[in-house]
Amino acid sequence: MKACVLYSGGKDSSLMAFILNKLGYDVELVTVNYGIYPSWKPAAESASNLNFNHRVMNADSDTMRSAVQTILSDGFPNNGINQLHKYALELVAKEYDVVADGTRRDDRIPKLNMNEVRSFEDRNNVEYINLGGFGHKSMNHLSKTLFEVKKELTNMDNNSDYEIEIRTLISEIEGDSAALKIFPEHLQSRVIGWRKNE
Amino acid sequence: MKACVLYSGGKDSSLMAFILNKLGYDVELVTVNYGIYPSWKPAAESASNLNFNHRVMNADSDTMRSAVQTILSDGFPNNGINQLHKYALELVAKEYDVVADGTRRDDRIPKLNMNEVRSFEDRNNVEYINLGGFGHKSMNHLSKTLFEVKKELTNMDNNSDYEIEIRTLISEIEGDSAALKIFPEHLQSRVIGWRKNE
Numbered sequence: 112m113k114a115c116v117l118y119s120g121g122k123d124s125s126l127m128a129f130i131l132n133k134l135g136y137d138v139e140l141v142t143v144n145y146g147i148y149p150s151w152k153p154a155a156e157s158a159s160n161l162n163f164n165h166r167v168m169n170a171d172s173d174t175m176r177s178a179v180q181t182i183l184s185d186g187f188p189n190n191g192i193n194q195l196h197k198y199a200l201e202l203v204a205k206e207y208d209v210v211a212d213g214t215r216r217d218d219r220i221p222k223l224n225m226n227e228v229r230s231f232e233d234r235n236n237v238e239y240i241n242l243g244g245f246g247h248k249s250m251n252h253l254s255k256t257l258f259e260v261k262k263e264l265t266n267m268d269n270n271s272d273y274e275i276e277i278r279t280l281i282s283e284i285e286g287d288s289a290a291l292k293i294f295p296e297h298l299q300s301r302v303i304g305w306r307k308n309e
Numbered sequence: 310m311k312a313c314v315l316y317s318g319g320k321d322s323s324l325m326a327f328i329l330n331k332l333g334y335d336v337e338l339v340t341v342n343y344g345i346y347p348s349w350k351p352a353a354e355s356a357s358n359l360n361f362n363h364r365v366m367n368a369d370s371d372t373m374r375s376a377v378q379t380i381l382s383d384g385f386p387n388n389g390i391n392q393l394h395k396y397a398l399e400l401v402a403k404e405y406d407v408v409a410d411g412t413r414r415d416d417r418i419p420k421l422n423m424n425e426v427r428s429f430e431d432r433n434n435v436e437y438i439n440l441g442g443f444g445h446k447s448m449n450h451l452s453k454t455l456f457e458v459k460k461e462l463t464n465m466d467n468n469s470d471y472e473i474e475i476r477t478l479i480s481e482i483e484g485d486s487a488a489l490k491i492f493p494e495h496l497q498s499r500v501i502g503w504r505k506n507e
Contacts, residue, residue: 112450127442129332130328130331130332133328133331133332134327134328134331134451134455135454135455209447214442216423216426216441217423225414225415228414228444232444232446238444238446238447238450239444240442240443240444240447241442242442243414243441243442244325244412244438244439244440244441244442244443245438245442246426246430246436246437246438248430248436249407249436249438252310252436253332253333256333257332257333
């Protein structure tokens with residue numbers, strides 16, 4: 112059975128892909144792009160290094176514009192990111208019977224609550240799977256044993272999170288310093304390959 | 310790294326064991342027994358059929374007596390089962406660095422809430438892992454592809470859930486009809502082997 116994992120090239124979505132593959136699903140990694148900036152490229156590279164199929168699915172840029180309006184009016188990114196994540200899930204659910212992402216037990220954003228999960232599965236007739244059984248301790252340990260990871264400051268060309276397109280649009284609308292206020296500089300971990308002969 | 314899965318021989322704890330094994334953990338299946346009835350036997354048989362190591366760990370029967378008091382005073386088993394489950398987790402956490410169980414996303418009992426999970430991991434310095442990322446749809450599908458499963462009415466000798474020892478003790482204290490009121494007859498699924506050449 113085909114399973115789609117919403118994919119950023121990070122440790123969490125990479126672990127989700129690994130687990131689903133071991134469970135026998137035919138895994139495809141999908142990065143949703145909102146037409147603002149080709150931020151899917153690092154994810155495509157990580158996917159290729161892990162030998163998974165990767166697809167870019169294009170979403171309407173109005174979705175990103177609306178999320179950015181939410182973020183600018185909130186002054187913080189959480190609700191806007193959740194909007195984008197839900198849109199991405201609905202988009203891929205039109206094409207896959209199994210939809211997964213790298214949301215962990217201790218993640219707060221992006222995350223569906225229990226009612227949203229039930230509604231998402233029922234309306235779309237899909238299985239929804241995430242990493243809700245794993246916390247950050249297990250994640251750190253597993254990522255070390257499974258993946259080669261590169262730690263670096265996030266920039267426009269090494270990150271496929273929603274953040275990059277959001278930041279680009281905020282910079283266009285309100286300038287770079289507004290974007291930097293919403294997303295301060297930070298370290299990120301990107302998966303660049305398997306650790307052993309996986 | 311050694312990982313313990315609290316094991317009943319059911320589909321959920323069997324899937325948890327499968328996933329942890331694929332993630333590279335050295336998996337041991339543990340059934341906690343409270344000294345009332347040797348209800349661990351079906352779990353040991355399932356574990357053996359799946360080629361996992363299996364251990365019985367003995368808990369104080371006072372723990373079971375106290376849980377049964379809770380159940381009799383509540384008139385339903387949920388809180389008492391949660392008591393037993395927490396006791397079992399604490400017991401195995403003394404010997405393992407990774408502790409897992411088959412709790413799914415849509416399970417209500419037995420289940421730790423987020424604060425209990427954090428406290429459990431921190432106090433015991435363990436990783437706690439469960440099936441919180443999987444719902445019943447995925448479970449049904451995965452169990453069909455992975456396991457040979459036997460469906461039958463629960464009885465004293467085909468089930469290793471907490472239920473069996475609880476029922477035994479209630480029967481002793483208040484008679485069989487009281488036990489049957491708390492746990493009506495029901496169908497159960499027991500894993501009896503791998504489906505393919507896993």
